[in-house]
Amino acid sequence: MTDSNPVATAEPVASEVDRKRKLENDKLQKRLRREVGQAIADFSMIEAGDKVMCCLSGGKDSYAMLDILLSLQKSAPVAFELIAVNLDQKQPGFPEEVLPAYLAGLGVEYHIIEKDTYSIVKEKIPEGKTTCGLCSRLRRGILYNFAEQHGVTKIALGHHRDDLLETLFLNMFHGGKLKTMPPKLHSDDGRNVVIRPLAYCREKDLVRYAALREFPIIPCNLCGSQENLQRQVVKDMLQGWDRQHPGRLEAMFRAICNVEPSHLADPKLFDFSNNQLQTGRPTGTARHADYAKSSEEAGYQRLDVLNL
Secondary structure (H helix, E strand, C coil): CCCCCHHHHHHHHHHHHHHHHHHHHHHHHHHHHHHHHHHHHHCCCCCCCCEEEEEECCCHHHHHHHHHHHHHHCCCCCCCEEEEEEEECCCCCCCCCHHHHHHHHHCCEEEEEECCHHHHHHHHCCCCCCCHHHHHHHHHHHHHHHHHHCCCCEEECCCCHHHHHHHHHHHHHHHCCCCCCCCEEECCCCCCEEECCCCCCCHHHHHHHHHHHCCCCCCCCCCCCCCCCHHHHHHHHHHHHHHHCCCHHHHHHHHHCCCCHHHCCCCCCEECCCCEECCCCCCHHHHHHHHHHHHHHCCCCCCCCCCC
């Protein structure tokens, strides 16, 4: 007679699976904390006495950014303040109770800014056209103004390593420029400093982290649901490379952190006659002014006209 006990057999197996899962989760959390901490150190993102505004969209990246910064704040060598800010753009069906409930549970100071940019974007952008450009400009202006009014010294955005690479290719393919989103940026108007603490983090790690932490994700039904966005095309291309050629994205990211101006072809950046870096290169202000002019010619009103 055979004595079988399926329960006793299953328990050790389940226990081993749980142990391995916990080990992987711990490694993921430590890696993301390390990468965020390294980015903050490399680019002098946060300094003693800073008031950092974490911009929350309700997506996985901004949730992870706030979560990791709150964790790092407890052991940081310098004292800094964190506040969370969400811009409620009045998109139809937006679950406005989700973020306040989540943030109240964390005990972090938070603010919900209510501005109906959704109606403005839908009015100004023809049906079928990409809404991201105007939406981001409106959102940026509102957040910049809020930051200035509340004594914020750093504005933290949740862009990760893959976002930086996607932006690099978008600018090359569609803008004819070799640039991306920098980990730290002084705004053109000089009022604000934007930081991207997730600059070293891989998106696939953030996807796993969001699932692990069970963040209450809020989908974007304004721009995120649009089909055939060029950014999505580039994202698919990069993800295909990542699957077929492991390590390629890591090498590309190292490349944007290791630039040799003399081996490019921009005479405004490198003085080829005298074999030295150019000084006094125009800042983004002039480019911003040209862009604003073209936007007005296209029929977009300025933020102050819109009373935002």
